[in-house]
Amino acid sequence: MILEVKNLCKSIDNKKILDNVTINIPEGKIVGLLGKNGAGKSTLIKLINDLLTVDSGEILFKGKSIGVYSKSHISYLPERTYLDRGMKIKDVFKYFEDFYQDFNLEKANKLLKDLDLDKDMIIKNMSKGMREKLQLVLVMSRDADLYILDEPLGGVDPATRDYILDTILSNFKEGASILISTHLISDIERILDEVVFIDKGKIILESNADSLREKEKCSIDDVFRRLFKC
Amino acid sequence: MEFKFDNEKPIFIQVKEKLRLYILSGYLKVGEKLPSVRELALISKVNPNTIQKALGELELEKLIYTERTNGKFVTTNKILIENIRQEFVKNIVDNYFNSMKEIGIDKKSSIKYLQERSNKNDIRS
Known part of the structure; x- marks a missing residue:
């Protein structure tokens, strides 16, 4: 297992956000963390990235408690971009190079070229969509062991969705794992090996994606809609 | 090569069926080298593991075979x-x-x- 989350509990302002969550991410698998807004997806992801502290339970990355080691091998795409708006793209690249040993500048340059962006461009002069793509380029340019992508398709147009899926598939390091959280399942389900359904802070279903399709005779999106009918 | 999927059926089965059709129709020729797992994943926009599984089943059917270091090939058994x-x-x-x-x-x-x-x-x- 590349990542083990065991009996994780987390409350924020006395509200239980995660309730005894246990999930495992095997090596070389793409896992979808699927749940409605407010189900606890982002909180779980922040805990895995050591941005919040657990109340109880354990998170192990390659058998070790999370911390400096896990951070240097997990490439994380947050829900919102955190780039310094005054920086030029080339400054951001430099920053990533300094910060992450596994940052592959060659790959980043190539991806940037594909986007037709100039390295001297200042972040604040870029459109929101372009900033999001740049953020993805940065995250996928790391030769990480685990990529964690929080809602990578949130609020983007269909063409950008294709770009994002392509960029993920063509750039993740061979043998690495990916955890993708989303509530937009139909767009992403065909690239998933495994799915984890989360609702009200609890894991309610874990399955291989194709086995679930075979068993339920429908798409993952249909299963999700059936389970979470309002 | 072109792949269109129906999310309601296991994706690996659809990949397998499509590749089998490409072999039967001669689009993939006898003895021809297949694109790599990663290339096929990109062409079809699915997970490399899914491609691997589909290829594994075609290999069981003996429609394709693996040469240790060279990759996978369409059978030469006409x-x-x-x-x-x-x-x-x-x-x-x-x-x-x-x-x-x-x-x-x-x-x-x-x-x-x-x-x-x-x-x-x-x-x-």
């Missing part, structure tokens, strides 16, 4: 390909006759309809 093609032909024809039977048309008339339709230009050859 008889095997022909046998599988015949199996497909049988199923398609049986389905045709069964469907015709369901609307009350006997075999003889069914054959006549086939001939008639094939003479019309509106069927793509």
Whole structure:
């Protein structure tokens, strides 16, 4: 297992956000963390990235408690971009190079070229969509062991969705794992090996994606809609 | 190569079926080297593990084989390909006759309809 989350509990302002969550991410698998807004997806992801502290339970990355080691091998795409708006793209690249040993500048340059962006461009002069793509380029340019992508398709147009899926598939390091959280399942389900359904802070279903399709005779999106009918 | 998927069916089965059709139709030629797992994943926009699983099943059917360091190839066994093609032909024809039977048309008339339709230009050859 590349990542083990065991009996994780987390409350924020006395509200239980995660309730005894246990999930495992095997090596070389793409896992979808699927749940409605407010189900606890982002909180779980922040805990895995050591941005919040657990109340109880354990998170192990390659058998070790999370911390400096896990951070240097997990490439994380947050829900919102955190780039310094005054920086030029080339400054951001430099920053990533300094910060992450596994940052592959060659790959980043190539991806940037594909986007037709100039390295001297200042972040604040870029459109929101372009900033999001740049953020993805940065995250996928790391030769990480685990990529964690929080809602990578949130609020983007269909063409950008294709770009994002392509960029993920063509750039993740061979043998690495990916955890993708989303509530937009139909767009992403065909690239998933495994799915984890989360609702009200609890894991309610874990399955291989194709086995679930075979068993339920429908798409993952249909299963999700059936389970979470309002 | 082009892949279109239906999310309601296991994706690996759809990849397997599509590749099998490419082999039967000769689009992938006897003995031809297949694109790598990663390339196929990119072409079809699915997970490399899914491609791996589909290729694994085609390998069990002996339609493809692995050369240790070189990658995967279409079988050179033309008889095997022909046998599988015949199996497909049988199923398609049986389905045709069964469907015709369901609307009350006997075999003889069914054959006549086939001939008639094939003479019309509106069927793509």
